[in-house]
Amino acid sequence: MKNKKKRFRSQIVSTFLITSALMYLVNFFIFSNMKSVIDNTDKAYDGNRRLMEMRDRLDSLQLGMQAYTNTKDEVILNKFYADEEKYKELIGVLQHDTVMTELQIREQGLYNLSTNYIQTVNQVVLAKKSRNVEEYQTYQTKASEEYGYITSYMTDLNNTMFQNNSEVYKSMITLTKYSEVLYGAILILTGGIAVCLLLVLTKRLSEPLGKLADTALEVGEGNLDVMLVDNSDIYEIGIVNSSFNQMVMSLKDYIEKFRKSVETESALREKSIRMEASYKDAQLKYLQAQIDPHFLFNTLNAGAQLAMMENADKTYKYIHKVADFFRTKIKKDDPISTLENELKIVDDYVYILNVRYSDELIYTKSVDDNLTDVSMPSMILQPIIENSVKHGLSEVEWEKHIDVSVTEEEDNIVVSLSDNGVGIPQDIIEKIIKGDSLNEYNREVNIGIGLDNVIERLRNFYNREDVIEITSVGPNMGTEVAIYIPKA
């Protein structure tokens, strides 16, 4: 359902308008009622006043008729006719339809009496004008008689009306007293309704603001898991609430991102420390294995010079290569090397071995020189070749091959180091890759720098798991170690 919200201003204005309209209506009602009561009270004796006026005019007419019969004065006659017209006009209101109330029926009786009388007095005047004494005297008596009837009836009617009007007046007075209490009650109730409406409005405004303040306080104290429920139907409050919620959510997001960045940074730092530790470990092991490489290097150099002086070229080359090999080792304090350097170490190492073992190792190398200028951890390839020679090829009777190739495959540079030795059982390969029991295996095979150290350093350096692959298809089928170096 669409929640249509109103602006605070329009709510205030509409509440004000409603309460004002209510007050105006009630006041209008009270005013019109009071007016009606006052009007009715005023009108209560209207009938009596009218009858009194009629009576005065009737007296005037009767006196006029008598005066004319006595004096036959035209002025009096004119006044008589004026009175007659006025009287006719006055009694006009007494004429009613055939269906009448009690009062109307009596008014109609009075009207009939009056018209009868007017007819008679006119006959008197006519008879007087025509000097018919007997006739005008008869009519005059009749007119006086009828005048008496009218006044008599008028008095009776007036009394009845007065009685009725007194009742009306009494009712109006009662109603006025009754009204005073009721008007008070109505005004109090209307005021109550107006106050209630204002209370509802102020509550609608103050409650959500109070909640906003409380929630802001909570957020200030560090609790970001609070949300404002927007149940206000005031538009501005809705906006403030949703903006506040948005602000709290943004704050939460920011804090989360900051936390993650700190975590990543510390993980990187940890990785770097671990790599350094591994390298130091490798170095230590070499240092342990070669008691004093400087001494050995100097010694070897002395040997090489001696061989050159004796013209023993092969000896000189061999000793020189061995010296180069150790010099490279000693120079490389930096844990990061290049593929080219690593291949050079391998070349030197294989040459030394071939000298030692009378060219037993057939070393082939297929390298794309464009790919060798890539960074990689130092002391990686030589330990693998060393492992191949020691474990894969040491006891084979057939021709021993070591093949090194550097190729490109999708996003990786693949360095493949393979032999045709006894191979490695699959379960051992899995353990080596997983890093399980490596220490035990390495210990068992007594290698200088173990494959575990090589794999760990590769994984740390490239920050991925699938950096090395060891393949051995079966016993005596050789082993291939492939290192996947991501392209820069």
Added chain:
Amino acid sequence: MRNKEIIKNNNEIKIILFLIVILLIIIGLFIRAQLVLKNSSLDEKIYQYHYAFISRSEDSYTANHIYEEAKNYGKRYGVYVEMLRGREDINYTISDYVKMAKAMKVDGVIMEASDDPVIKESINDAAADGIPIITLLKDCPESDRISFMELGDYNLGRRYGRIIIDITKTRSPKVMVLVDDTAVDDIELIMNGLKETLKNEGNHLDVDIVKQEVDGSLNFRLMNKVNDILANDENRPDIILCLNERDTQIVHQTISDYGLSGKAMIIGTGISEILLKAVKDDEFAALVDADSSQAGMMCIDAMMNYTKNGNIEDHIIVDETVVTKDNVERYLNEE
């Protein structure tokens, strides 16, 4: 939480609605009270016919009761019955009222008449103008009135007879009938009814009926006569029967003035407050008058029938009512 808010808001709206409903109820009650007060003070009944009621005396109990009955009964049929009254300073006659009714062009006149020629003339004048007139209790013979509603003299005599049988304490009561010399014509029928009843229903009694003629024009003569009759132990009657309201009132006045209460049982005709009290105080044994309720209804019915159909009986007999000590309280309460 949202639901709570909604419930809270609903409660507030309910309170406001409740106040508005109370406000509307109060305003409604106020308007209603206003209308009730306005209407209660005036009779807004609608009428189609206007009948004039003329009685010989404004103090006549029976005439007033017949008028009240006729007025109330007439309301049902849209007939407004108006008792014509004169100003206090002018003593209008019956004839004047008839002339007044004629000038007012009423639809009908119900009146207590008499055989006065002036009244007869006024009745004839009004009748000539097409106003139907019914005479009530007292007739104006030979006039152009359309009907006369009366007690029925023979029936009245029978009623007197039954009262005498009921109240007599001796087997040979002496009954004195006061006969007004101004109304001798009516007497014979009454006497016939009386005698007939005493003969048939009171054959165990030996009733001695004496007619005592009294002067109908001078009250003091009647008073003296009554005083003489009651003060005389030897010829004093057991029962005195008054045949009209005037005689009854004078007899009562005489008894009161001379302390003659209990000397004889008095049967009166006509009802008034004083006479009802006299019955209550055992000064009178019984009062006989027309049944005002019946008379009131009958004259309206008769007039309406004439107005609508043109039919009416020349004489309408109305039942009589008897007031004794047993039922006098009811009449006094009505009074």
